[in-house]
Amino acid sequence: MKKNLLLLALAFAFLQANAQKFDKMDKSPMDRAYYPANAALRTFEKTDAKKKAAIPKIRVTYSRPAKKGRKIFGELLKFNEPWRIGANESTEIIFMTDVVFGGTDIKAGRYSLIAIPEQDQWTLKLNTLLDGWGNYGYDASLDIASITSPIQNSKKVIEHLSMALYETSEKTIHLKIGWDSTFATFPIQLK
Numbered sequence: 001m002k003k004n005l006l007l008l009a010l011a012f013a014f015l016q017a018n019a020q021k022f023d024k025m026d027k028s029p030m031d032r033a034y035y036p037a038n039a040a041l042r043t044f045e046k047t048d049a050k051k052k053a054a055i056p057k058i059r060v061t062y063s064r065p066a067k068k069g070r071k072i073f074g075e076l077l078k079f080n081e082p083w084r085i086g087a088n089e090s091t092e093i094i095f096m097t098d099v100v101f102g103g104t105d106i107k108a109g110r111y112s113l114i115a116i117p118e119q120d121q122w123t124l125k126l127n128t129l130l131d132g133w134g135n136y137g138y139d140a141s142l143d144i145a146s147i148t149s150p151i152q153n154s155k156k157v158i159e160h161l162s163m164a165l166y167e168t169s170e171k172t173i174h175l176k177i178g179w180d181s182t183f184a185t186f187p188i189q190l191k
Helices: 002-019 039-044 048-053
Strands: 030-035 058-063 092-095 099-101 104-106 109-117 121-127 143-150 152-169 172-190
Touching: 030 039, 039 048, 058 152, 058 172, 104 143, 121 172, 143 172
Parallel strands: 030 152
Antiparallel strands: 030 058, 058 092, 092 109, 099 104, 099 172, 109 121, 121 143, 152 172
């Protein structure tokens, strides 16, 4: 009887282990950009002051598709159409403090980002719909703020969609988004 129970338990464990397969590696892995950039590593700072200075104020989570020889803007991504700024899930931004985004006061919280690329500028929209997949659930009536910025040409091709957050002046943070040979920067004011 004990032998049968042991065999049954082993068979059940084997079936459970095989049933819980992991997904394959995504072609567009998820990444994060922080402000300050060292926020994720703040526990390694040597002093309390440096640890405090590295407390995150903004975090962007996005997927990083590759160019793979394709022409991105105007072809893969049509001009004047909403774009989730990446692949897979919608790109999300978390403000850990109140900010000003495109002249609009925004409370600390979690939001999605949508871009409308045009030939010479991008409009970045802050939206309240969360946990979306691509643009499929995008609802423009849930946009709460926007910033329009001229595009710039990159000296080097940016193979994978990339984002960075950096300070340009006291309490002014820029979100830089680049892919292919194009990038744009969007100012965000910390309150």
